[in-house]
Amino acid sequence: MTKVRMGIIGVGAQGSAYANFLTEEKVENMQLGAICDIDPAKKQWASEKYPDVPFYDNYIEMIESGEVDAIVTCVPHYLHPEMGIEALKRNVHALVEKPAGVYTKQVRELNEFAATKPELAFGIMFNQxxxxxxxxxxxxxxxxxxxxxxxxxxxxxxxxxxxxxxxxxxxxxxxxxxxxxxxxxxxxxxxxxxxxxxxxxxxxxxxxxxxxxxxxxxxxxxxxxxxxxxxxxxxxxxxxxxxxxxxxxxxxxxxxxxxxxxxxxxxxxxxxxxxxxxxxxxxxxxxxxxxxxxxxxxxxxxxxxxxxSVWGAQHTAVMKNFASHILNGEPLLAPGSDGIHxxxxxxxxxxxxxxxxxxxxxxxxxxxxxxxxxxxxxxxxxxxxx
Structure with missing residues:
Protein backbone atom coordinates (compact mmCIF):
# COMPACT_ATOMS: atom_id res chain seq x y z
CA MET A 1 0.00 0.00 0.00
CA THR A 2 1.42 3.38 -1.05
CA LYS A 3 -1.64 5.48 -0.27
CA VAL A 4 -4.22 5.23 2.49
CA ARG A 5 -7.80 5.10 1.21
CA MET A 6 -9.78 7.47 3.43
CA GLY A 7 -13.52 7.16 3.96
CA ILE A 8 -15.25 10.37 4.97
CA ILE A 9 -18.31 10.03 7.21
CA GLY A 10 -20.40 13.18 6.86
CA VAL A 11 -19.85 15.67 4.04
CA GLY A 12 -20.92 18.96 5.50
CA ALA A 13 -18.53 21.90 5.48
CA GLN A 14 -15.63 19.98 7.04
CA GLY A 15 -16.14 16.66 5.31
CA SER A 16 -16.47 18.26 1.87
CA ALA A 17 -13.29 20.25 2.54
CA TYR A 18 -11.43 17.00 3.28
CA ALA A 19 -12.83 15.44 0.12
CA ASN A 20 -11.50 18.39 -1.87
CA PHE A 21 -8.08 18.17 -0.22
CA LEU A 22 -7.82 14.52 -1.18
CA THR A 23 -9.09 14.81 -4.75
CA GLU A 24 -6.84 17.81 -5.31
CA GLU A 25 -3.93 15.60 -4.13
CA LYS A 26 -2.97 17.93 -1.29
CA VAL A 27 -2.24 14.84 0.84
CA GLU A 28 0.18 12.86 -1.29
CA ASN A 29 0.02 9.64 0.75
CA MET A 30 -3.78 9.53 1.03
CA GLN A 31 -6.66 9.27 -1.43
CA LEU A 32 -10.44 9.50 -1.23
CA GLY A 33 -11.74 5.95 -0.90
CA ALA A 34 -15.44 6.49 -0.21
CA ILE A 35 -18.02 8.97 1.07
CA CYS A 36 -20.87 8.41 3.51
CA ASP A 37 -23.81 10.63 4.44
CA ILE A 38 -27.42 10.02 5.45
CA ASP A 39 -28.69 13.05 3.48
CA PRO A 40 -30.02 11.99 0.05
CA ALA A 41 -29.06 15.39 -1.36
CA LYS A 42 -25.43 14.62 -0.57
CA LYS A 43 -25.61 11.48 -2.70
CA GLN A 44 -26.64 13.55 -5.71
CA TRP A 45 -23.92 16.10 -4.95
CA ALA A 46 -21.27 13.40 -4.62
CA SER A 47 -22.33 11.61 -7.81
CA GLU A 48 -21.82 14.83 -9.75
CA LYS A 49 -18.63 15.99 -8.06
CA TYR A 50 -16.94 12.62 -7.42
CA PRO A 51 -18.56 10.17 -9.89
CA ASP A 52 -15.86 7.54 -9.43
CA VAL A 53 -15.98 7.54 -5.62
CA PRO A 54 -18.31 5.01 -3.91
CA PHE A 55 -21.10 6.59 -1.85
CA TYR A 56 -22.82 5.02 1.17
CA ASP A 57 -25.71 6.11 3.35
CA ASN A 58 -24.69 3.68 6.12
CA TYR A 59 -21.26 4.12 7.65
CA ILE A 60 -21.01 0.50 8.81
CA GLU A 61 -21.51 -0.64 5.22
CA MET A 62 -18.76 1.72 4.10
CA ILE A 63 -16.38 0.46 6.78
CA GLU A 64 -17.09 -3.16 5.78
CA SER A 65 -16.96 -2.48 2.03
CA GLY A 66 -13.25 -3.03 1.59
CA GLU A 67 -13.08 0.36 -0.13
CA VAL A 68 -11.41 2.18 2.78
CA ASP A 69 -8.38 1.68 4.99
CA ALA A 70 -9.33 4.49 7.40
CA ILE A 71 -12.23 6.79 8.26
CA VAL A 72 -12.59 10.36 9.49
CA THR A 73 -15.69 11.32 11.49
CA CYS A 74 -17.15 14.64 10.29
CA VAL A 75 -20.41 14.23 12.20
CA PRO A 76 -22.04 15.65 15.35
CA HIS A 77 -19.79 15.30 18.39
CA TYR A 78 -21.77 12.62 20.21
CA LEU A 79 -21.12 10.20 17.34
CA HIS A 80 -17.31 10.43 17.24
CA PRO A 81 -16.60 7.76 19.90
CA GLU A 82 -19.20 5.33 18.57
CA MET A 83 -17.94 5.57 14.99
CA GLY A 84 -14.32 5.37 16.07
CA ILE A 85 -14.99 2.15 17.98
CA GLU A 86 -16.98 0.59 15.12
CA ALA A 87 -14.16 1.30 12.68
CA LEU A 88 -11.47 -0.11 14.97
CA LYS A 89 -13.60 -3.20 15.63
CA ARG A 90 -13.43 -3.92 11.90
CA ASN A 91 -9.68 -3.26 11.71
CA VAL A 92 -10.10 0.10 9.98
CA HIS A 93 -7.94 3.00 11.17
CA ALA A 94 -9.82 5.87 12.85
CA LEU A 95 -9.21 9.62 12.69
CA VAL A 96 -11.82 11.44 14.78
CA GLU A 97 -12.68 15.10 14.45
CA LYS A 98 -12.46 17.40 17.46
CA PRO A 99 -13.82 17.17 20.05
CA ALA A 100 -13.31 13.46 20.65
CA GLY A 101 -16.77 13.36 22.19
CA VAL A 102 -19.12 15.32 24.41
CA TYR A 103 -18.30 13.77 27.77
CA THR A 104 -15.26 11.95 29.11
CA LYS A 105 -17.04 8.68 29.87
CA GLN A 106 -17.72 8.02 26.19
CA VAL A 107 -14.25 9.22 25.17
CA ARG A 108 -12.66 6.96 27.78
CA GLU A 109 -14.54 4.01 26.30
CA LEU A 110 -13.11 4.90 22.88
CA ASN A 111 -9.60 5.21 24.28
CA GLU A 112 -9.82 1.92 26.15
CA PHE A 113 -11.05 0.08 23.06
CA ALA A 114 -8.37 1.68 20.88
CA ALA A 115 -5.75 0.46 23.37
CA THR A 116 -6.80 -3.12 22.54
CA LYS A 117 -5.97 -2.44 18.88
CA PRO A 118 -2.40 -1.09 19.04
CA GLU A 119 -1.75 -2.22 15.48
CA LEU A 120 -4.31 0.32 14.19
CA ALA A 121 -3.87 4.07 13.86
CA PHE A 122 -6.07 6.15 16.16
CA GLY A 123 -5.75 9.91 15.77
CA ILE A 124 -7.64 13.14 16.33
CA MET A 125 -7.87 16.21 14.12
CA PHE A 126 -5.98 18.59 16.39
CA ASN A 127 -4.66 20.46 13.38
CA GLN A 128 -3.30 23.32 15.48
CA SER A 309 -0.71 30.40 8.30
CA VAL A 310 -2.61 29.09 5.28
CA TRP A 311 -6.05 27.65 6.00
CA GLY A 312 -6.16 23.96 5.23
CA ALA A 313 -2.41 23.39 5.44
CA GLN A 314 -2.65 22.28 9.06
CA HIS A 315 -5.56 19.91 8.36
CA THR A 316 -3.69 18.29 5.50
CA ALA A 317 -0.58 18.05 7.70
CA VAL A 318 -2.55 15.97 10.23
CA MET A 319 -3.88 13.76 7.43
CA LYS A 320 -0.41 13.31 5.95
CA ASN A 321 1.04 12.44 9.36
CA PHE A 322 -1.84 10.02 10.03
CA ALA A 323 -1.20 8.26 6.72
CA SER A 324 2.56 8.18 7.36
CA HIS A 325 1.88 6.54 10.70
CA ILE A 326 -0.10 3.81 8.95
CA LEU A 327 2.38 3.37 6.09
CA ASN A 328 5.72 3.59 7.86
CA GLY A 329 5.17 4.03 11.58
CA GLU A 330 5.80 7.77 11.82
CA PRO A 331 4.79 8.95 15.33
CA LEU A 332 1.37 10.61 15.52
CA LEU A 333 1.38 14.37 16.15
CA ALA A 334 -2.10 14.09 17.64
CA PRO A 335 -2.78 10.62 19.12
CA GLY A 336 -6.48 9.96 19.50
CA SER A 337 -6.04 9.18 23.19
CA ASP A 338 -5.10 12.84 23.77
CA GLY A 339 -8.63 13.90 22.84
CA ILE A 340 -9.94 13.22 26.33
CA HIS A 341 -8.00 16.09 27.90
Whole structure:
Protein backbone atom coordinates (compact mmCIF):
# COMPACT_ATOMS: atom_id res chain seq x y z
CA MET A 1 0.00 0.00 0.00
CA THR A 2 1.42 3.38 -1.05
CA LYS A 3 -1.64 5.48 -0.27
CA VAL A 4 -4.22 5.23 2.49
CA ARG A 5 -7.80 5.10 1.21
CA MET A 6 -9.78 7.47 3.43
CA GLY A 7 -13.52 7.16 3.96
CA ILE A 8 -15.25 10.37 4.97
CA ILE A 9 -18.31 10.03 7.21
CA GLY A 10 -20.40 13.18 6.86
CA VAL A 11 -19.85 15.67 4.04
CA GLY A 12 -20.92 18.96 5.50
CA ALA A 13 -18.53 21.90 5.48
CA GLN A 14 -15.63 19.98 7.04
CA GLY A 15 -16.14 16.66 5.31
CA SER A 16 -16.47 18.26 1.87
CA ALA A 17 -13.29 20.25 2.54
CA TYR A 18 -11.43 17.00 3.28
CA ALA A 19 -12.83 15.44 0.12
CA ASN A 20 -11.50 18.39 -1.87
CA PHE A 21 -8.08 18.17 -0.22
CA LEU A 22 -7.82 14.52 -1.18
CA THR A 23 -9.09 14.81 -4.75
CA GLU A 24 -6.84 17.81 -5.31
CA GLU A 25 -3.93 15.60 -4.13
CA LYS A 26 -2.97 17.93 -1.29
CA VAL A 27 -2.24 14.84 0.84
CA GLU A 28 0.18 12.86 -1.29
CA ASN A 29 0.02 9.64 0.75
CA MET A 30 -3.78 9.53 1.03
CA GLN A 31 -6.66 9.27 -1.43
CA LEU A 32 -10.44 9.50 -1.23
CA GLY A 33 -11.74 5.95 -0.90
CA ALA A 34 -15.44 6.49 -0.21
CA ILE A 35 -18.02 8.97 1.07
CA CYS A 36 -20.87 8.41 3.51
CA ASP A 37 -23.81 10.63 4.44
CA ILE A 38 -27.42 10.02 5.45
CA ASP A 39 -28.69 13.05 3.48
CA PRO A 40 -30.02 11.99 0.05
CA ALA A 41 -29.06 15.39 -1.36
CA LYS A 42 -25.43 14.62 -0.57
CA LYS A 43 -25.61 11.48 -2.70
CA GLN A 44 -26.64 13.55 -5.71
CA TRP A 45 -23.92 16.10 -4.95
CA ALA A 46 -21.27 13.40 -4.62
CA SER A 47 -22.33 11.61 -7.81
CA GLU A 48 -21.82 14.83 -9.75
CA LYS A 49 -18.63 15.99 -8.06
CA TYR A 50 -16.94 12.62 -7.42
CA PRO A 51 -18.56 10.17 -9.89
CA ASP A 52 -15.86 7.54 -9.43
CA VAL A 53 -15.98 7.54 -5.62
CA PRO A 54 -18.31 5.01 -3.91
CA PHE A 55 -21.10 6.59 -1.85
CA TYR A 56 -22.82 5.02 1.17
CA ASP A 57 -25.71 6.11 3.35
CA ASN A 58 -24.69 3.68 6.12
CA TYR A 59 -21.26 4.12 7.65
CA ILE A 60 -21.01 0.50 8.81
CA GLU A 61 -21.51 -0.64 5.22
CA MET A 62 -18.76 1.72 4.10
CA ILE A 63 -16.38 0.46 6.78
CA GLU A 64 -17.09 -3.16 5.78
CA SER A 65 -16.96 -2.48 2.03
CA GLY A 66 -13.25 -3.03 1.59
CA GLU A 67 -13.08 0.36 -0.13
CA VAL A 68 -11.41 2.18 2.78
CA ASP A 69 -8.38 1.68 4.99
CA ALA A 70 -9.33 4.49 7.40
CA ILE A 71 -12.23 6.79 8.26
CA VAL A 72 -12.59 10.36 9.49
CA THR A 73 -15.69 11.32 11.49
CA CYS A 74 -17.15 14.64 10.29
CA VAL A 75 -20.41 14.23 12.20
CA PRO A 76 -22.04 15.65 15.35
CA HIS A 77 -19.79 15.30 18.39
CA TYR A 78 -21.77 12.62 20.21
CA LEU A 79 -21.12 10.20 17.34
CA HIS A 80 -17.31 10.43 17.24
CA PRO A 81 -16.60 7.76 19.90
CA GLU A 82 -19.20 5.33 18.57
CA MET A 83 -17.94 5.57 14.99
CA GLY A 84 -14.32 5.37 16.07
CA ILE A 85 -14.99 2.15 17.98
CA GLU A 86 -16.98 0.59 15.12
CA ALA A 87 -14.16 1.30 12.68
CA LEU A 88 -11.47 -0.11 14.97
CA LYS A 89 -13.60 -3.20 15.63
CA ARG A 90 -13.43 -3.92 11.90
CA ASN A 91 -9.68 -3.26 11.71
CA VAL A 92 -10.10 0.10 9.98
CA HIS A 93 -7.94 3.00 11.17
CA ALA A 94 -9.82 5.87 12.85
CA LEU A 95 -9.21 9.62 12.69
CA VAL A 96 -11.82 11.44 14.78
CA GLU A 97 -12.68 15.10 14.45
CA LYS A 98 -12.46 17.40 17.46
CA PRO A 99 -13.82 17.17 20.05
CA ALA A 100 -13.31 13.46 20.65
CA GLY A 101 -16.77 13.36 22.19
CA VAL A 102 -19.12 15.32 24.41
CA TYR A 103 -18.30 13.77 27.77
CA THR A 104 -15.26 11.95 29.11
CA LYS A 105 -17.04 8.68 29.87
CA GLN A 106 -17.72 8.02 26.19
CA VAL A 107 -14.25 9.22 25.17
CA ARG A 108 -12.66 6.96 27.78
CA GLU A 109 -14.54 4.01 26.30
CA LEU A 110 -13.11 4.90 22.88
CA ASN A 111 -9.60 5.21 24.28
CA GLU A 112 -9.82 1.92 26.15
CA PHE A 113 -11.05 0.08 23.06
CA ALA A 114 -8.37 1.68 20.88
CA ALA A 115 -5.75 0.46 23.37
CA THR A 116 -6.80 -3.12 22.54
CA LYS A 117 -5.97 -2.44 18.88
CA PRO A 118 -2.40 -1.09 19.04
CA GLU A 119 -1.75 -2.22 15.48
CA LEU A 120 -4.31 0.32 14.19
CA ALA A 121 -3.87 4.07 13.86
CA PHE A 122 -6.07 6.15 16.16
CA GLY A 123 -5.75 9.91 15.77
CA ILE A 124 -7.64 13.14 16.33
CA MET A 125 -7.87 16.21 14.12
CA PHE A 126 -5.98 18.59 16.39
CA ASN A 127 -4.66 20.46 13.38
CA GLN A 128 -3.30 23.32 15.48
CA UNK A 129 -0.64 20.95 16.81
CA UNK A 130 0.90 21.12 13.34
CA UNK A 131 0.93 24.94 13.43
CA UNK A 132 4.62 26.00 13.54
CA UNK A 133 3.75 28.81 15.96
CA UNK A 134 2.32 26.49 18.61
CA UNK A 135 5.04 23.92 18.02
CA UNK A 136 7.60 26.66 18.69
CA UNK A 137 5.69 27.83 21.75
CA UNK A 138 5.67 24.30 23.19
CA UNK A 139 9.38 23.95 22.47
CA UNK A 140 10.17 27.17 24.37
CA UNK A 141 8.12 26.02 27.38
CA UNK A 142 9.46 22.46 27.33
CA UNK A 143 13.04 23.73 27.15
CA UNK A 144 12.48 25.80 30.29
CA UNK A 145 13.38 29.05 28.55
CA UNK A 146 10.96 31.07 30.68
CA UNK A 147 11.23 28.79 33.71
CA UNK A 148 8.35 27.50 35.79
CA UNK A 149 4.92 28.73 34.69
CA UNK A 150 3.27 31.10 37.15
CA UNK A 151 0.25 32.26 35.18
CA UNK A 152 -1.55 31.70 31.87
CA UNK A 153 -4.09 34.01 30.26
CA UNK A 154 -5.84 33.25 26.98
CA UNK A 155 -8.57 35.46 25.55
CA UNK A 156 -9.85 33.89 22.35
CA UNK A 157 -13.01 35.71 21.22
CA UNK A 158 -12.52 35.54 17.46
CA UNK A 159 -15.37 33.05 17.09
CA UNK A 160 -18.11 35.49 16.10
CA UNK A 161 -21.21 33.65 14.92
CA UNK A 162 -24.48 35.36 13.89
CA UNK A 163 -27.88 33.97 14.81
CA UNK A 164 -28.21 32.58 11.30
CA UNK A 165 -25.31 30.23 11.95
CA UNK A 166 -27.21 28.58 14.79
CA UNK A 167 -30.52 28.58 12.90
CA UNK A 168 -29.19 26.61 9.92
CA UNK A 169 -29.44 23.21 11.68
CA UNK A 170 -31.90 21.97 14.29
CA UNK A 171 -29.19 20.03 16.17
CA UNK A 172 -26.78 22.97 16.27
CA UNK A 173 -26.26 24.65 19.68
CA UNK A 174 -28.43 22.19 21.60
CA UNK A 175 -27.54 19.96 24.53
CA UNK A 176 -29.10 16.93 22.86
CA UNK A 177 -27.68 17.49 19.39
CA UNK A 178 -24.32 19.14 19.93
CA UNK A 179 -23.63 18.76 23.64
CA UNK A 180 -22.63 22.38 24.21
CA UNK A 181 -21.70 25.63 22.53
CA UNK A 182 -18.43 27.45 22.10
CA UNK A 183 -16.54 25.02 24.35
CA UNK A 184 -17.36 21.97 22.22
CA UNK A 185 -17.62 23.61 18.81
CA UNK A 186 -15.23 26.53 18.35
CA UNK A 187 -12.72 26.38 21.24
CA UNK A 188 -11.65 22.71 21.50
CA UNK A 189 -8.39 23.51 19.72
CA UNK A 190 -7.50 26.14 22.32
CA UNK A 191 -8.45 23.85 25.20
CA UNK A 192 -6.17 21.21 23.71
CA UNK A 193 -3.30 23.62 23.09
CA UNK A 194 -3.62 25.08 26.58
CA UNK A 195 -3.12 21.71 28.28
CA UNK A 196 -0.65 20.44 25.62
CA UNK A 197 1.64 23.41 26.17
CA UNK A 198 1.02 24.38 29.81
CA UNK A 199 -0.33 21.20 31.41
CA UNK A 200 -3.74 20.30 32.83
CA UNK A 201 -5.10 22.40 35.67
CA UNK A 202 -6.11 20.68 38.89
CA UNK A 203 -9.24 22.79 39.48
CA UNK A 204 -11.48 25.18 37.55
CA UNK A 205 -14.01 27.78 38.58
CA UNK A 206 -16.18 29.17 35.81
CA UNK A 207 -18.72 31.84 35.00
CA UNK A 208 -20.63 30.69 31.93
CA UNK A 209 -23.52 32.39 30.14
CA UNK A 210 -26.07 30.31 28.25
CA UNK A 211 -27.95 32.01 25.43
CA UNK A 212 -26.42 35.31 26.58
CA UNK A 213 -26.36 37.10 23.24
CA UNK A 214 -27.86 34.44 20.97
CA UNK A 215 -31.14 32.54 20.99
CA UNK A 216 -29.56 29.22 21.92
CA UNK A 217 -29.68 26.83 24.88
CA UNK A 218 -25.92 26.37 25.22
CA UNK A 219 -22.99 28.60 26.16
CA UNK A 220 -21.92 31.62 24.11
CA UNK A 221 -19.82 33.38 26.81
CA UNK A 222 -17.21 31.70 29.06
CA UNK A 223 -14.80 32.99 31.70
CA UNK A 224 -12.74 30.43 33.62
CA UNK A 225 -10.24 30.61 36.48
CA UNK A 226 -7.68 27.80 36.32
CA UNK A 227 -5.73 26.45 39.30
CA UNK A 228 -2.70 24.35 38.37
CA UNK A 229 -2.23 23.07 41.90
CA UNK A 230 1.30 24.42 42.41
CA UNK A 231 0.46 28.08 42.96
CA UNK A 232 0.17 28.84 39.25
CA UNK A 233 -3.17 30.14 38.00
CA UNK A 234 -4.76 30.98 34.68
CA UNK A 235 -7.71 32.65 33.01
CA UNK A 236 -9.47 31.42 29.86
CA UNK A 237 -12.06 33.60 28.11
CA UNK A 238 -14.03 32.80 24.97
CA UNK A 239 -17.32 33.77 23.33
CA UNK A 240 -19.17 33.90 20.00
CA UNK A 241 -20.59 37.44 20.10
CA UNK A 242 -17.47 39.63 19.80
CA UNK A 243 -17.52 40.76 16.16
CA UNK A 244 -14.11 42.45 16.51
CA UNK A 245 -12.52 39.61 18.48
CA UNK A 246 -9.26 39.19 20.40
CA UNK A 247 -6.75 36.35 20.28
CA UNK A 248 -4.05 36.89 22.91
CA UNK A 249 -2.26 34.18 24.85
CA UNK A 250 0.14 35.11 27.65
CA UNK A 251 2.35 32.74 29.64
CA UNK A 252 4.30 34.16 32.58
CA UNK A 253 7.23 32.18 33.94
CA UNK A 254 9.75 32.89 36.68
CA UNK A 255 12.42 33.46 34.01
CA UNK A 256 10.43 35.37 31.41
CA UNK A 257 7.18 35.90 29.59
CA UNK A 258 5.61 34.90 26.28
CA UNK A 259 2.85 36.78 24.48
CA UNK A 260 1.13 35.31 21.42
CA UNK A 261 -0.93 37.76 19.36
CA UNK A 262 -3.49 36.68 16.75
CA UNK A 263 -1.92 33.22 16.50
CA UNK A 264 0.73 34.63 14.16
CA UNK A 265 3.27 36.42 16.36
CA UNK A 266 5.25 35.30 19.42
CA UNK A 267 7.03 37.82 21.63
CA UNK A 268 9.43 36.19 24.09
CA UNK A 269 11.06 38.18 26.88
CA UNK A 270 13.75 36.14 28.65
CA UNK A 271 14.93 37.60 31.96
CA UNK A 272 18.66 38.09 32.46
CA UNK A 273 18.18 36.78 36.00
CA UNK A 274 15.28 34.80 37.45
CA UNK A 275 12.59 37.05 38.94
CA UNK A 276 13.23 35.73 42.46
CA UNK A 277 16.92 36.59 42.23
CA UNK A 278 16.04 40.07 40.99
CA UNK A 279 13.65 40.52 43.89
CA UNK A 280 16.31 39.45 46.40
CA UNK A 281 19.11 41.63 45.02
CA UNK A 282 17.59 44.82 43.55
CA UNK A 283 16.98 47.99 45.52
CA UNK A 284 14.06 50.36 45.03
CA UNK A 285 16.47 52.71 43.26
CA UNK A 286 17.10 49.96 40.70
CA UNK A 287 13.38 49.39 40.39
CA UNK A 288 12.64 53.07 39.80
CA UNK A 289 15.23 53.13 37.02
CA UNK A 290 13.27 50.38 35.27
CA UNK A 291 9.96 52.16 35.55
CA UNK A 292 11.39 55.53 34.54
CA UNK A 293 12.74 54.36 31.21
CA UNK A 294 15.89 52.51 32.15
CA UNK A 295 17.74 50.18 29.82
CA UNK A 296 15.53 47.13 29.38
CA UNK A 297 18.52 45.15 28.06
CA UNK A 298 19.70 44.95 31.65
CA UNK A 299 16.45 43.18 32.56
CA UNK A 300 15.52 40.96 29.62
CA UNK A 301 16.27 39.94 26.05
CA UNK A 302 13.40 40.18 23.59
CA UNK A 303 12.71 38.00 20.57
CA UNK A 304 9.80 38.46 18.16
CA UNK A 305 8.87 35.63 15.79
CA UNK A 306 6.16 35.92 13.16
CA UNK A 307 4.43 33.08 11.33
CA UNK A 308 2.25 32.74 8.25
CA SER A 309 -0.71 30.40 8.30
CA VAL A 310 -2.61 29.09 5.28
CA TRP A 311 -6.05 27.65 6.00
CA GLY A 312 -6.16 23.96 5.23
CA ALA A 313 -2.41 23.39 5.44
CA GLN A 314 -2.65 22.28 9.06
CA HIS A 315 -5.56 19.91 8.36
CA THR A 316 -3.69 18.29 5.50
CA ALA A 317 -0.58 18.05 7.70
CA VAL A 318 -2.55 15.97 10.23
CA MET A 319 -3.88 13.76 7.43
CA LYS A 320 -0.41 13.31 5.95
CA ASN A 321 1.04 12.44 9.36
CA PHE A 322 -1.84 10.02 10.03
CA ALA A 323 -1.20 8.26 6.72
CA SER A 324 2.56 8.18 7.36
CA HIS A 325 1.88 6.54 10.70
CA ILE A 326 -0.10 3.81 8.95
CA LEU A 327 2.38 3.37 6.09
CA ASN A 328 5.72 3.59 7.86
CA GLY A 329 5.17 4.03 11.58
CA GLU A 330 5.80 7.77 11.82
CA PRO A 331 4.79 8.95 15.33
CA LEU A 332 1.37 10.61 15.52
CA LEU A 333 1.38 14.37 16.15
CA ALA A 334 -2.10 14.09 17.64
CA PRO A 335 -2.78 10.62 19.12
CA GLY A 336 -6.48 9.96 19.50
CA SER A 337 -6.04 9.18 23.19
CA ASP A 338 -5.10 12.84 23.77
CA GLY A 339 -8.63 13.90 22.84
CA ILE A 340 -9.94 13.22 26.33
CA HIS A 341 -8.00 16.09 27.90
CA UNK A 342 -9.84 18.91 26.15
CA UNK A 343 -13.17 17.17 26.73
CA UNK A 344 -12.31 16.90 30.43
CA UNK A 345 -11.61 20.62 30.58
CA UNK A 346 -14.88 21.49 28.83
CA UNK A 347 -16.79 19.11 31.14
CA UNK A 348 -15.19 20.67 34.22
CA UNK A 349 -16.04 24.20 33.04
CA UNK A 350 -19.66 23.26 32.39
CA UNK A 351 -19.96 21.40 35.70
CA UNK A 352 -18.48 24.27 37.70
CA UNK A 353 -21.05 26.59 36.17
CA UNK A 354 -23.97 24.21 36.74
CA UNK A 355 -23.02 23.55 40.37
CA UNK A 356 -21.86 27.09 41.13
CA UNK A 357 -18.59 25.97 42.69
CA UNK A 358 -14.98 25.04 42.00
CA UNK A 359 -14.56 21.63 40.36
CA UNK A 360 -11.55 19.33 40.59
CA UNK A 361 -10.06 17.42 37.69
CA UNK A 362 -10.52 14.68 36.71
CA UNK A 363 -14.26 15.32 36.82
CA UNK A 364 -16.76 12.96 38.37
CA UNK A 365 -17.93 11.36 35.12
CA UNK A 366 -21.25 10.07 36.43
CA UNK A 367 -22.08 13.41 38.04
CA UNK A 368 -21.34 15.25 34.81
CA UNK A 369 -23.40 12.85 32.73
CA UNK A 370 -26.36 13.12 35.10
CA UNK A 371 -26.24 16.93 34.98
CA UNK A 372 -25.99 16.85 31.18
CA UNK A 373 -29.05 14.60 31.02
CA UNK A 374 -30.94 17.16 33.12
CA UNK A 375 -30.06 19.85 30.58
CA UNK A 376 -31.28 17.65 27.74
CA UNK A 377 -34.55 16.90 29.57
CA UNK A 378 -35.14 20.61 30.24
CA UNK A 379 -34.46 21.35 26.59
CA UNK A 380 -36.91 18.69 25.43
CA UNK A 381 -39.64 20.11 27.69
CA UNK A 382 -39.07 23.71 26.60
CA UNK A 383 -37.34 23.70 23.21
CA UNK A 384 -36.17 27.01 21.80
CA UNK A 385 -37.71 28.22 18.58
CA UNK A 386 -34.87 29.28 16.31
Missing amino acids: RTNPLYQKLKEIIDNGEIGEIRRTNWMITTWWRPQGYYDQSAWRATWEGEGGGVLVNQAPHQLDLLQWICGMPKKVYSNVKYGYQRNIAVEDEVTVLLDYGNGATGVFVTCTHDVVGTDRFEILGDKGKIVVDDSNKITVKRLIKPEREMSDTMSMVDVMKIFMGGNSDEIYNEEVITFE GVALANAIHLSSWLGKEVELPVDEELYLNELKKKIEEEQKQPLTK
